[in-house]
Amino acid sequence: MKQINLESKILGSNELLARKNRHLFEQLGILVLNLMSSPGAGKTTLLERTIEKLNGRLKLGVIEGDLYTDQDARRIEQKGVQVIQINTEGTCHLDAAMIGQAFADLQEYGQLDLLFIENVGNLVCPAEFDLGEDYKVVVLSTAEGNDKPLKYPLIFYQSRAVVLNKIDLLPYTDFSLERFLQDLENINPTAQTFMLSGRTGQGLAEWTGWLLEEVNRKKQGTAREP
Amino acid sequence: MHEVTLMSGILDTLRENARQNGITRISRIKLIVGKFSMALPSSLRFAFAALAQEGLFQEAWLDIEERELHCLCQDCQREFGPQSSYCFVCPDCNGQHIKILAGREMLIDFYEGD
Ligand SMILES: Nc1nc2c(ncn2[C@@H]2O[C@H](COP(=O)(O)OP(=O)(O)OP(=O)(O)O)[C@@H](O)[C@H]2O)c(=O)[nH]1
Numbered sequence: 269m270k271q272i273n274l275e276s277k278i279l280g281s282n283e284l285l286a287r288k289n290r291h292l293f294e295q296l297g298i299l300v301l302n303l304m305s306s307p308g309a310g311k312t313t314l315l316e317r318t319i320e321k322l323n324g325r326l327k328l329g330v331i332e333g334d335l336y337t338d339q340d341a342r343r344i345e346q347k348g349v350q351v352i353q354i355n356t357e358g359t360c361h362l363d364a365a366m367i368g369q370a371f372a373d374l375q376e377y378g379q380l381d382l383l384f385i386e387n388v389g390n391l392v393c394p395a396e397f398d399l400g401e402d403y404k405v406v407v408l409s410t411a412e413g414n415d416k417p418l419k420y421p422l423i424f425y426q427s428r429a430v431v432l433n434k435i436d437l438l439p440y441t442d443f444s445l446e447r448f449l450q451d452l453e454n455i456n457p458t459a460q461t462f463m464l465s466g467r468t469g470q471g472l473a474e475w476t477g478w479l480l481e482e483v484n485r486k487k488q489g490t491a492r493e494p
Numbered sequence: 495m496h497e498v499t500l501m502s503g504i505l506d507t508l509r510e511n512a513r514q515n516g517i518t519r520i521s522r523i524k525l526i527v528g529k530f531s532m533a534l535p536s537s538l539r540f541a542f543a544a545l546a547q548e549g550l551f552q553e554a555w556l557d558i559e560e561r562e563l564h565c566l567c568q569d570c571q572r573e574f575g576p577q578s579s580y581c582f583v584c585p586d587c588n589g590q591h592i593k594i595l596a597g598r599e600m601l602i603d604f605y606e607g608d
Pocket residue numbers: 305306307308309310311312313314340388389433434435436437464465466467468
């Protein structure tokens with residue numbers, strides 16, 4: 269009998285492809301955000317409001333991950349932003365290979381300032397799959413309860429920004445803002461936090477302000493490179 | 495769940511490696527899975543039972559070692575283990591520059607066979 273040591277990463281091939289994507293995004297100077305949340309937290313609504321609020325100031329692209337339908341992609345298209353739909357056919361997450369292909373299908377991808385990837389609604393699986401993005405962003409809605417960072421710590425740990433959506437519903441829920449912020453402070457003390465409403469537009473300006481800053485930062489980073 | 499994706503990747507790696515090494519029967523597979531990963535051992539076992547059907551895996555025993563979360567504070571160099579709830583702030587100096595030393599891994603450690 270032989271023992272064969274592999275010590276190989278289970279997601280090694282995804283990591284390789286994610287690195288390729290990241291390198292390409294780097295070269296093109298595109299800021300790429302991977303939006304994750306449970307189903308219905310408001311990712312597509314946030315994208316619609318973001319497109320309206322930015323009002324042409326940035327050249328945007330969207331990759332929509334959806335289990336079976338193209339409804340979200342059509343919502344984005346109606347806002348006049350180019351979008352590529354990925355149907356995962358039941359797979360609960362996007363992976364780096366899917367993103368590499370979808371990105372190449374975007375028209376004029378070289379001209380983009382900011383690419384959003386809307387991941388499949390799920391707080392567990394997407395957290396393990398690096399897509400080559402600059403930042404993961406997790407969206408939580410007040411209707412889901414304030415205990416989600418404790419229950420799904422990895423996704424909150426990994427996210428550069430945390431969006432608390434449906435803030436307009438706060439008075440009608442038992443969501444404790446204090447507990448939520450306290451737990452987040454422990455799990456991810458350096459995360460950017462945004463509290464907003466995709467319904468009323470409250471808090472949206474802080475979010476788009478951050479996007480503009482980060483897009484600039486990314487471009488300058490690229491410009492500095494030889 | 496994504497454990498099915500993970501397991502089919504694991505099996506592909508093993509098939510390819512066994513072929514290269516002339517191994518036709520695997521008797522034991524050893525994985526290392528961090529507790530701060532999103533791979534559940536029970537789901538991995540379920541996926542293994544469902545996917546590892548062919549002769550190569552017929553007698554294979556799946557061994558999963560779980561690793562606890564272990565962190566290093568880069569401000570004061572103190573190492574600390576898992577706390578009652580997830581906390582990435584140093585218990586000594588309140589530093590926020592925490593590096594995870596263990597607990598995030600998802601590895602095929604080794605396998606045995608003939
Ligand atoms: N009251 C309120 N409702 C909202 C808000 N944002 C989104 N919604 C509603 O929540 C529902 C789900 O929103 P979506 O934007 O489709 O959520 P999603 O995260 O894209 O959903 P999936 O793609 O299916 O995972 C819709 O009915 C939205 O109108 C908000 O800030 N306040």
